[in-house]
Amino acid sequence: MGEVDVLIITALKEEYEAARAAGSAGYAGHPGVAAWEEREPESLTPYLVGTYVLADGSRMTVALARPTRMGATATAPVVATLVERLGPRCLAMCGVCAGNPADVALGDVVVAELAYAYDEGKRTQDGFDGDHRQIPAPDGWVRAAQDLETTDLPSFGEASPEEARIWLMERLYAGEDPRRHPACSRYLSRASWAEQIQSLQADGLVTREGAALSLTDAGYALIEQVVYDDLEGPRNLPFAVVVGPMASGNVVVKDGLTWDRLKQWGVRSVAGLEMESAVIAQVAHRLGLSDWVVAKGVMDHADPRKDDRYKRFAARSSAEVLFKLLCRRLASPRMTGQAGATSRVRSVYVVGGVTGETTYPDYEKSQLAHVCEQLGQAVAKAGAELLVCSPFPDSADLHTVIGYVQSGVGRIVHLHSPRHPEVAEKQTEMLEMLGTGHGTEIKNWYYPGPEDDDSRGQAWLLCQIQALEEADVVISIGGRVSKTASTVLHLAEARRKPIVPFAFLGGASRRAYERRDWARVHPGLDHRRLMDRDAVADAMKIADELVTARLRPPHNYRWPPRRVFISRARPDAQFAKALESCLSGAGVTTLIGERELRPDRMVNPTIEDAVLSADLFVVLWSRSYALSRFCYDEIELALRRHEVGELQLWIVNLDGSDIVPPAARALPQAVARTPHTLVALVRELLEHAEPAPGVPRP
Template identity: 90%
Template sequence: MGLGADAAAGGVDVLIITALKEEYEAARAAGSAGYAGHPGVAAWEEHESESLLPFLVGTYVLADGRSMTVALARPTRMGATATAPVVSTLVERLRPRCLAMCGVCAGNPAHAALGDVVVAELAYAYDEGKRTEDGFEGDHRQIPAPEGWLRAAQDLGTSDLPSFGEASPHEARIWLMERLYAGEDPRRHPARSRFLSQASWTDQIQGLQADGLVARDGAALSLTDAGYALIEQLVYDDLDGPRELPFAVVVGPMASGNVVVKDGLTWSRLKQWGVRSVAGLEMESAVIAQVAHRLGLSDWVVAKGVMDHADPRKDDRYKQFAARSSAEVLFKLLGRRLASPQVVAESAALSRIRSVYVLGGVTGETTYPDYEQSQLAHVCEQLGQAVAKAGAELIVCSPFPDSADLHAVIGYVQSGAGRIVHLHSPRHPEVAERQTEMLAMLGSGHDTEIKNWYYPGPEDDDSREQAWLLCQIQAMEEADVVIAVGGRVSKTANTVLHLAEARRKPIVPFEFLGGASRRAYQRRDWTAVYPALEHRRLMDRDAVPDAMKIADQLVTARLRTPHNYRWPPRRVFISRARPDAAFAQALETYLSGAGITALVGEKELRPDRMVNPTIEDAVLSADLFVVLWSRSYALSRFCYDEIELALRRHAVGEIQLWIINLDGSDIVPPEARALPQALARTPHALVALVRELLEHAEPARTVPGGA
């Protein structure tokens, strides 16, 4: 089995759908060709060529060695009816991180030129509604594209793509004549600046006048009979359309309908029906958006090349170019979003942790006390970078320069991957002044959000330490993991670490600076509690960049604590919300392959029984209850009923319960908040976590009569 086959079995980064065979071939060729030094796909592997849903899988490689796995498929005919079942089936089967589509569309002549590529800002079916004797009343369900993809598309240049070419003076001349031939005003055309500069505009017109091809009457410019004859001949002889164009990416709404349009009237109708700035018109983008929304895919993108303007002049001359240019734009966009370090951080594929509390400071216990501050700053900046690149949020308390907190914030922000810093501090003028200075020092050229959480300030100088202790305790409570570097034993860090231990909070105590962190390290029987962890690395300052890998091991081990339940489990209940179906499907597939029966809500329903007792029987029959927590889960009454029943069984030792957080949202049921949880933002990460837990968890003792 090759690399592509492995990817198909375990999920892909992106599933690309095309509606037509020509679009499919253009996407396949664009993937193989790469661009601007990016190798692209070395070889496409065919899968299930004899089945009803064949598809290709390849690994798209970028110039710096990063890569993404790509699946490519198509229905047998265009349109929503043919596309929807293909997309739905393959998404559930291949479990892509992103659903994408490329191909051709009609472009609004007010916004897009022939050959431009429209990236959907939103997608909707424009012919949904009611037709009455007074006309059509639209009832549209618009689905917006993800914000990050829109920004990337707006910033995407095309000059390094194979289909891009600057217009020569001769090509600019023909372009100007063709606009007049089409009855368009070249001065107001969206592509005018790409073909004619201010300086060349006058030269071209004067040259065409001199050749007797155009006539000018004040502000009016028109073709002469000779000009008409020449441009008609050129258009007639241009069978295959352009090979290169100075095309651009246009980001705007995409409207889908069930008919091919060439009436020239639809653009004004779309405006009347509610979306004034529609840029593209085709038949399938709404399906892509709807399937992504229904199956809980956070990433989807549609890029389609403009082959005509949906008017009576509609022909296929630009079809080949539009299919090719849209595929090139799509692969470049996918490479930017799916293979970039920033997206790895956004997907949190490297970490199972939502938030990290960093605390510590100098200790005065080393043989170099005068240099401790310098070392603390260095290692804590490394620590902040590690937290950011793992996709976790950072929690700190002190904005003062002698703390571990400030330097962790600097590293977190300067990494370029930091998402949110939570700053827990008392209300006090001196603290506010330091916070203001810190924000000024960090500057505004970053995307990290700083959130302030304020607590009562000290009533006098003697109560300063108590005010800080309150902030630190609250920060510790909010974090999934505590990472400590140094910290004087006589200060609050020591108390906070004791409390974290009492709360069974995972702690990563780096020992090399001594202080409170060293005491926390020495109190733990690492070999007995975490036998798989190389705990002596916590004595090494060079291990700080790997702090999040160590933290992941501790978080996973909390879920893997010794237990008295049947082990290995024979029946696993997967509790999930409908939008998280892709996660549940991936987990169900893995469990079935491991010989474990997977029970999923509605699949257990029977026509002769009510819903609640059926679900209750399934939960009662399970050995393990896996909660796939998300915002959607928190909003579901049925999910809440399931977890309440499981929590009651867990409290009396009747069932093992794992909480796996899919999106980093807060746990709502009070009884569940204190239970261990781990983060898995992709189906791949979920399966890897459960596999690790099932393969390495060991029971504390055998249950009488159990397996």
């Protein structure tokens, strides 16, 4: 959607360096970030960008930044600025915190189940009345954290007998009962517990009276020496991930009393206490980010024993946990080349087959198979999804699927087929032939099967019509005139679907090619390529041209537009910023919803005036856009003006998600997955659009 998949914020320089190192180190065979790139070093909000790579080639783009000091006041403007600038899918934070001694051990990592500012409220003579605004973390992240294992992370290490011995003595030194400690089972089994007690007693380090176990003077002296000599803290621990509420406040706490106060103020099970997680949750909530996650390592228990011995380990372990969570939730399959980032097509329906019309009918199947495998590779490399119907070997469908899957970069194949035993058998054979591990998702969409042999054609036609409805572009190769391909292409024309008809095999595709006055309708397109079998590799380039042409029909208002309304969701601000810069450079006035607001007017009439004053309305569609009530209001008003011919409306899809408003679904759309490709698309549209006859240029 934006420039990065995730923006990671840390509060302290030590936490920042730990996150950078954890990203570079990777884990469990995953390479991690090969190199961090410094961005905007002279600005108020510098940041790093790197691509985190997994062992299977999946990857995600990561930005890393920090304020100059800890706390909500310093963190909030940095987070808000970078979210607007980078448009991340996810906002994340790692670092250190205090942990509730009833639930977590030093070195454990707390992942926020919810976050809130615990010191929001009213202080009276009788005490404090909390007025908390708790923001729950997304369920998917909570579940992933609950299931996360730490044993494959670099900071994890099983406790040796000597380390278990020291741990037990430290608990006694702190006045704790080791048996009730959250980490007891990680250090001592039932058998080793008795062995350790006996060993410590034999060495004169502990003594016991009944159930009471305490250090001797020698034991106190030994553990004080161990703690004093431990300058760098632990390198490895049998640490765990604990998921629970995280409370933020504006002061550093070491009184040992705050955990009881938090219970009295309304949240009984707070696991972590720090200063910034509420900011992360609030910014994500306010700016419409659906994904946010905070992971912080426990460096102390917010009591008088507070020191920094576990700080370095806690910063490192929290960063490792965070990267593992991000990899599981955000990493995308590897894409080769740049076509997937520039194609303007979201989905392609391929139809066709042998025709019997060539001078070499016996070799048509071989040629069909060859060119359709090339076509499948072209569709996959363009980053588009593939829609087909037939799994039978004499169709264009099967061979296109083979090329799409074998490309290694195919995303999703949608199979639209009737329910029938023969079809199911062929689909099973096809899937076995394709094998596993190719990374392409195969989705089946089933429709009513034929009642008898005479209704087979009708059943297939229903599937083809449904596939046509879901496609942005139709690409056809051959296809017998007597079969359903001819009807499907006529329907596509009637519904103004862009069609790329390769005519070299004749058949229904040749007829579709000959029906169109290409020189008049698409004067800039070399349509003769559609007669050339070697042009199949360029099918998606041709498709891009046709999709773009649909966005620039003749218009009945002054051109070029003088005022353009850019309708976008907040997480897509980077796209809007790039487009605004492009339009401003061309002398066009840009309008963006909240920027038009005035203190003396209500929101809705202000936005309505801005839309009514625009010549062109550009929708930057995305999943975030679909979730925004304000964006929905904007597009509804624009659609009403568009329907009566008062406003040109362009829909640019930033992430390939489905268009929601019913009135907008049938309108042309183009895909632009990066700010750069968005600007290139709009520049092309502005340069080549022509006014309707009789409408003068300014």
